[in-house]
Amino acid sequence: MTGPALSSTATLRETMGSYYRSLGDADTAPVAWCSSVGPAELLRALGYRVFFPENHAAMLGAARTANRVMPIAHAQGYSQDICSYLTSDIGAYLAGETPLKAYGLTSVPRADVLVFNTNQCRDVRDWFEWYGRQWDVPVIGVRSPRSIDTVTDDDVEGVARQIEALVPTLEAVSGARLDGARLAQVVAISRECSHLWGACLGTAAARPAPFTFFDGTIQMGPAVVLRGMEEACAYYRSLLAELEERVRTRVAAVRGESLRLYWDGMPLWGRLRALATNFAEFGTAVVASTYCNSWIFPDLDADDPIRSMARASLNLFIARSEEPKEQYIERMVRQFDVDGIVFHDCRTCPNNSNTRYAMPQRLSKRLGIPSLVLDGDVNDLRCYSDEQGRTNIEGFVEQLADTRASRRGA
Amino acid sequence: MTLMRYYAGIDSGSWTTKAVIIDADGGVLGTAVKRSGADLAVAARQAYDAALARADVPAGDIVAVWSTGFGRHNVEFANGSRTELDCHGRGVAHYVRGPVTVVDIGGQDAKVIRLDAGGQRVAHRMNRKCAAGTGSFLDEIALRLGVETGALDGLAAESAETLELSSFCTVFAGTELLTLIRSGKRPADLAMAAYRSLVKRVQAMEVFHGAMVATGGVVAHHPRVVSLLREATGGEVVVPPHPQEMGAFGASLAARDGAVAVGDALDAHGNGDGREASAATGVGSRQDVG
């Protein structure tokens, strides 16, 4: 059973709500679309209101609007096999649907410029270019190296130069000049937010964990959309206080927590609650994930804003090769002391599925803990079988529980 | 007069429902297989009654009934349930000493389960949402060849030419088959090609080494699959008694052993919320995990 709800969530709703509402304000600052780990700090320093379409797509998934609207994008020639964030978002736009209607918007905010970073995938760029054509606005971005072994100074230099090259267009669109001091300030706030969010996630190392991966996917909202804004820091200060209090008083996110798991890969937005309940029913807490931790950027440095933004975007898990990814998961498994790893094989996002080049097998052997591969998708529920998923999870938990029982019995 | 203790297991599969009655030593007294149909609860009851009748055991002598399979939570009269992954492993471990790899090929899915030397399950894999590599694939092929699925094995026995079905999915394999029929290929060779294709799909699920045990409805009704598995892996493939009812048999063993449902097992050993584990009782209270 899941434990009590976090009381901070009420503030979270307000914080997110006012952010969404601000996107609908007419005649205020220009709007920039930004990919999840695009140069948001730069956009904020130039006074843009920043919209993150991946967050919007996740809302479409969570509201289960995605499956209804994706076929519209498929009919436009965007395959069922590519990013279902892209197809749900474009499909929703064409259908005139958006969950932002709840915040007074009639559609996604029209972009004045769209800014991508391909450190995560090519799909964000294709996605943004569709809107760029639609609205006849510039689509610019960083073409990042991927599958990086060690991030070199040359890599950082290359990306930093690309970020700098965005500035003239961004200045022309916004009509503002980039102020170095303002950028440093935004980077400092962003770094603080990342630090606080990291501290929140770190509390789940406690036994019992005060919150789980499933809570984290909701709680991470401000770290995603308010990066570089003081509001995000304020929220995480209060969340951290609540989580630390939970640790002190041993309030468990999963009642009777006994097994602890690590989650790698995307969430299944349309099945978040069902999966959270599923694991909790078996006394199993999914205590940490690659996904939630991907919004921690320790590299950000106010003394060297652009180069540190470049380094942060390159050091990110998703941009790395297999070995550093494995080392990362190994560190997490040790830090959070988990009994097993669940890998989500996300059908339409190979970029965030670490199941396809035998990583689960290698890691199970290396770490001596079992892993489970769940077939599913971030937004396309046709790729997920509830029954098979449930049996897979239940079977995995049975196995872990039996192994533990027989070890204790031996 | 000593009181006899009997146990039952129900495997509520998406295609068929199986029931097994055992005695305290795990000896099988009666089994039954029914079509699951639309009402899983009714099918479970029918299979249970039929197995009881075959075993000649009155329902009142059954100490505990456990369920497994796709519809395990629909078996209202069950005292507990475990997944089919657990029950197949448990059933096989009763007959074969580990380490062993269990390959279960059913009507709608295929799974591979690895057991260690002590019969403890250490890993599993289920096929994706796809009919290829399962009984449904054979049904589709039989339909295209105009024979009953049950006649496919006999037909393949007459195969003289080695043909390959290269398609990835059942629908494509169906059209590929039509092309081959039109080009004059013999049904016997096509039936054999279908079996080979199925075995290839199963082989792609896991690296097979060491002893293998094959179970499931497809294994029970299509001995060709077993001989092809043997050929393909070059190792021994054991088919235990009642391969189709292995899941139900495992569930009956779980009933006998009072296998603890997952949540309860964890409470017993972990830092749970204080509920008592009801190991070895398994009776009376429903220890369902879901």
Ligand code: SF4
């Ligand atoms: S990382 Fe995956 S889910 Fe995210 S935008 Fe790229 S393809 Fe889509």
